[in-house]
Amino acid sequence: AQSVSQHNHHVILSEAASLELGCNYSYGGTVNLFWYVQYPGQHLQLLLKYFSGDPLVKGIKGFEAEFIKSKFSFNLRKPSVQWSDTAEYFCGGGSTLGRLYFGRGTQLTVWP
Amino acid sequence: DAGVTQSPTHLIKTRGQQVTLRCSPKSGHDTVSWYQQALGQGPQFIFQYYEEEERQRGNFPDRFSGHQFPNYSSELNVNALLLGDSALYLCASSRDGTLSEAFFGQGTRLTVV
Numbered sequence: 001a002q003s004v005s006q007h008n009h010h011v012i013l014s015e016a017a018s019l020e021l022g023c024n025y026s027y028g029g030t031v032n033l034f035w036y037v038q039y040p041g042q043h044l045q046l047l048l049k050y051f052s053g054d055p056l057v058k059g060i061k062g063f064e065a066e067f068i069k070s071k072f073s074f075n076l077r078k079p080s081v082q083w084s085d086t087a088e089y090f091c092g093g094g095s096t097l098g099r100l101y102f103g104r105g106t107q108l109t110v111w112p
Numbered sequence: 113d114a115g116v117t118q119s120p121t122h123l124i125k126t127r128g129q130q131v132t133l134r135c136s137p138k139s140g141h142d143t144v145s146w147y148q149q150a151l152g153q154g155p156q157f158i159f160q161y162y163e164e165e166e167r168q169r170g171n172f173p174d175r176f177s178g179h180q181f182p183n184y185s186s187e188l189n190v191n192a193l194l195l196g197d198s199a200l201y202l203c204a205s206s207r208d209g210t211l212s213e214a215f216f217g218q219g220t221r222l223t224v225v
Contacts, residue, residue: 006154036216043116044155044202044216090154097168098143098206098214102154 006103023091137205
């Protein structure tokens with residue numbers, strides 16, 4: 001079975017705090033992992049992706065994620081969050097034909 | 113601008129009715145996938161269209177059907193609407209189904225009353 005799970009449903013931080021959102025996956029084949037962000041009223045946007053190679057992936061807006069195969073994890077991190085990072089974050093995994101499996105999402109609220 | 117356009121943005125239907133949602137993919141993309149995002153949940157894969165055929169399908173009943181046109185645009189049809197079909201319906205486009213460039217539209221918010 002292919003599935004993705006996100007541990008935190010709602011995270012509240014103050015500006016400048018560090019962020020780590022958990023994501024675990026269950027896969028039977030090639031691992032393709034993603035993090036998407038959905039700002040209020042906007043479309044899902046790709047933050048970063050991992051297909052192979054360096055397990056530390058850099059994305060847009062200062063986000064990064066680390067693929068740890070032994071832990072089946074792909075956690076999202078940012079050293080210092082901003083108020084503008086308030087959004088919903090989705091971890092996703094993909095099959096070779098382009099089907100995406102999403103976690104249920106984590107709502108991040110950043111207080112100024 | 114996502115490049116993927118969906119219409120309408122909002123829709124209210126009555127139980128038992130039928131609905132058609134539309135998606136125009138990003139320029140250069142030939143594959144369209146549809147997702148259902150219920151409140152408080154992540155998007156769930158409905159099906160994918162490539163070369164005007166349904167290439168793969170998620171765990172959704174036959175009430176959900178689709179179509180892809182020669183210009184790569186796509187429609188999602190839902191028959192015999194249920195209250196539980198209320199959700200945000202997302203369209204994603206890509207090239208040949210590859211995940212390296214999947215772009216999402218803003219979605220159609222369907223409310224069934």
